[in-house]
Amino acid sequence: MMYRLMAALKRPLVHLFYRFPPAGLEPERLGVYLNGLVDRAHLSGDVAEIGCNIGGTAVLASTALRHMGWTGTYICYDTFSGFVQDQFDVDAGLGTPRNRSRMFAANSVALARTLLRFHGCEDVKLVKGDVTATSPQDLSPSYSAILLDIDLSEPTYLALKMFWPRVCSGGAIYVDDCCEESIWKARLGYERFRAESGLPTTYKAGLGILYKE
Numbered sequence: 001m002m003y004r005l006m007a008a009l010k011r012p013l014v015h016l017f018y019r020f021p022p023a024g025l026e027p028e029r030l031g032v033y034l035n036g037l038v039d040r041a042h043l044s045g046d047v048a049e050i051g052c053n054i055g056g057t058a059v060l061a062s063t064a065l066r067h068m069g070w071t072g073t074y075i076c077y078d079t080f081s082g083f084v085q086d087q088f089d090v091d092a093g094l095g096t097p098r099n100r101s102r103m104f105a106a107n108s109v110a111l112a113r114t115l116l117r118f119h120g121c122e123d124v125k126l127v128k129g130d131v132t133a134t135s136p137q138d139l140s141p142s143y144s145a146i147l148l149d150i151d152l153s154e155p156t157y158l159a160l161k162m163f164w165p166r167v168c169s170g171g172a173i174y175v176d177d178c179c180e181e182s183i184w185k186a187r188l189g190y191e192r193f194r195a196e197s198g199l200p201t202t203y204k205a206g207l208g209i210l211y212k213e
């Protein structure tokens with residue numbers, strides 16, 4: 001209730017709080033991701049950002065793609081209310097501080113939509129819910145690039161299983177929070193999926209990357 005109220009209070013102030021898009025990626029990772037998008041702008045396929053928070057990176061990424069003449073759909077998947085408690089508890093057992101459990105809770109589809117509209121990105125599609133339970137009708141048949149940024153080990157692994165088969169030839173998935181020393185355990189999900197699938201390991205600036213031939 002309190003978090004919903006906080007999200008509602010932020011909405012009319014988007015133009016003051018978020019005059020510049022609030023990207024949640026570290027600058028070097030944002031650079032790697034945007035570079036990957038620009039390199040793939042010629043591929044026909046949609047782009048997914050799994051874990052978009054209020055959409056700061058989505059503003060930058062979708063705008064860069066449009067400037068490159070890309071005509072796909074930029075699709076953001078998020079609960080828009082923070083972590084799924086059971087999923088967070090698994091990682092809390094692995095060392096993620098419990099006080100982070102409500103970190104992204106003060107959010108809503110309406111807040112993200114307001115931010116996207118303010119920055120001229122009305123065409124970004126928002127899909128609300130636990131990504132591991134996404135209905136097939138909300139999945140694209142083809143993604144040229146995906147940013148997977150949901151921090152936790154289990155949903156990262158499950159999302160990779162769900163989305164990897166839909167990545168087109170030449171496409172890539174970028175998984176955030178894959179550095180060795182991190183409070184976040186996404187790297188475990190990345191490593192588990194990568195090992196099971198027999199794919200090579202690629203780490204760059206703390207992102208775990210999977211490339212499709």
Ligand SMILES: C[S@@+](CC[C@H](N)C(=O)[O-])C[C@H]1O[C@@H](n2cnc3c(N)ncnc32)[C@H](O)[C@@H]1O
Nearest residue numbers: 024025051052053057078079082104130131149
């Ligand atoms: C680090 S933030 C994303 C930051 C964003 N990519 C950016 O660059 O601004 C992590 C997001 O993952 C979302 N999230 C966590 N677990 C999720 C799940 N199982 N399904 C969907 N979204 C989830 C949270 O709600 C939160 O908004």
